[in-house]
Amino acid sequence: MPADRSEALPTARRPHRLAGGQPGLLEPGASTDPYRLRLYRILRTDFPLGHDPGLGAWLLSRYEDVVLALTDPRFTSYPHDGAPRGPVPAPLGLCRGSLVCTPLPEAGTAPAATATPAVTAADPGPDPGPDPAVERAAYVLARRIAGRDRADLVGEFCRWLPAGAVAVGPGLSSPDPNAPPRPGGGADDCARQTGLRERALASFLANMLDDPDLLAAVAGGGAGAGMLLHRAWAETLRRDPPVQIVLRRTRTEVRVSGGTLPAGEAVACLIGAAGRDPARFAAPDRFDPLRADADPLFSGPAGCPAALLGRLEAEHGLRALLTAMPRIRWAEGFRPTSSGVLTRGPRTLLVRPS
Numbered sequence: 001m002p003a004d005r006s007e008a009l010p011t012a013r014r015p016h017r018l019a020g021g022q023p024g025l026l027e028p029g030a031s032t033d034p035y036r037l038r039l040y041r042i043l044r045t046d047f048p049l050g051h052d053p054g055l056g057a058w059l060l061s062r063y064e065d066v067v068l069a070l071t072d073p074r075f076t077s078y079p080h081d082g083a084p085r086g087p088v089p090a091p092l093g094l095c096r097g098s099l100v101c102t103p104l105p106e107a108g109t110a111p112a113a114t115a116t117p118a119v120t121a122a123d124p125g126p127d128p129g130p131d132p133a134v135e136r137a138a139y140v141l142a143r144r145i146a147g148r149d150r151a152d153l154v155g156e157f158c159r160w161l162p163a164g165a166v167a168v169g170p171g172l173s174s175p176d177p178n179a180p181p182r183p184g185g186g187a188d189d190c191a192r193q194t195g196l197r198e199r200a201l202a203s204f205l206a207n208m209l210d211d212p213d214l215l216a217a218v219a220g221g222g223a224g225a226g227m228l229l230h231r232a233w234a235e236t237l238r239r240d241p242p243v244q245i246v247l248r249r250t251r252t253e254v255r256v257s258g259g260t261l262p263a264g265e266a267v268a269c270l271i272g273a274a275g276r277d278p279a280r281f282a283a284p285d286r287f288d289p290l291r292a293d294a295d296p297l298f299s300g301p302a303g304c305p306a307a308l309l310g311r312l313e314a315e316h317g318l319r320a321l322l323t324a325m326p327r328i329r330w331a332e333g334f335r336p337t338s339s340g341v342l343t344r345g346p347r348t349l350l351v352r353p354s
Helices: 039-046 063-071 131-145 153-158 160-165 186-192 195-209 212-219 225-239 305-324
Strands: 049-052 057-060 075-077 245-250 254-256 259-261 266-270 350-352
Touching: 057 063, 063 075, 063 245, 063 254, 063 266, 131 153, 131 160, 131 305, 153 160, 153 195, 153 305, 160 195, 160 305, 186 305, 195 212, 195 225, 195 305, 212 225, 212 305, 225 305
Parallel strands: 057 266
Antiparallel strands: 049 057, 075 245, 245 266, 254 259
């Protein structure tokens, strides 16, 4: 597997420090690259528990503390005590934690909240789920850029695939790049919030295009290709999460590795730092879909519409690109970079389709 892209970048200046030496999470320069600035590393090592006045929250950066805050009933959602609790909390990954979200069915299954109706001549049977809709949207978009000498996958693919896939029924029309994304609202609001899925898809494609051997394994198909894609998507959410910070609130005093959190306080779980904690993950900066220490926590709730659509968009999106552009590669001289400390992802992915 290739080394982390950040290793090839020049040394960055030190992050801005608050009183007492703690790095400021929202201070100038921090949002450019908290990894390259070693901001997350400094927080994990020297300031595992500290208060950030700019964010108005206590910071947790170690994996063990972040997992505690995300799963322990002594923590709840922020700012309202209403998000579901359980072994995998909401929001996380691509999930927004909406209380009115309706789980989407996997391909070929009926919606979980209703009984499967009897099939009649006028009834096509169980909802086929979002799978065919996402696949169709991906291939339409990929074919539109296949003949270009140069294309930006963020602006011409990642932005439009989630927008075109939000209509998950069998009657999905082809995505129109000249029309704005459909507005959210109602029970499927979580699925219609496409910005995070755009960032996650862009990070996934950047990681895959950085590894020609991995691309070749996926393009070759075979029994293991689907599982490889699934693991690569989960690894992207660990290594390059689109949401870097999840806010929680303490219900009572809670002891963490760096001290004691007061009751009733906002807590910022630094997902980007926890996902690269060397105490939990070997070679944490390396993108490795085959790693033995993979963790499903960062993928979010399995039934969340956004989580399901994000995975399908990544898997069908890459397959569509490789089918339409078997020789796709980075444009000459281009290297992908990400930005952002609240939400994060590449702004541009310049490729040569042929």
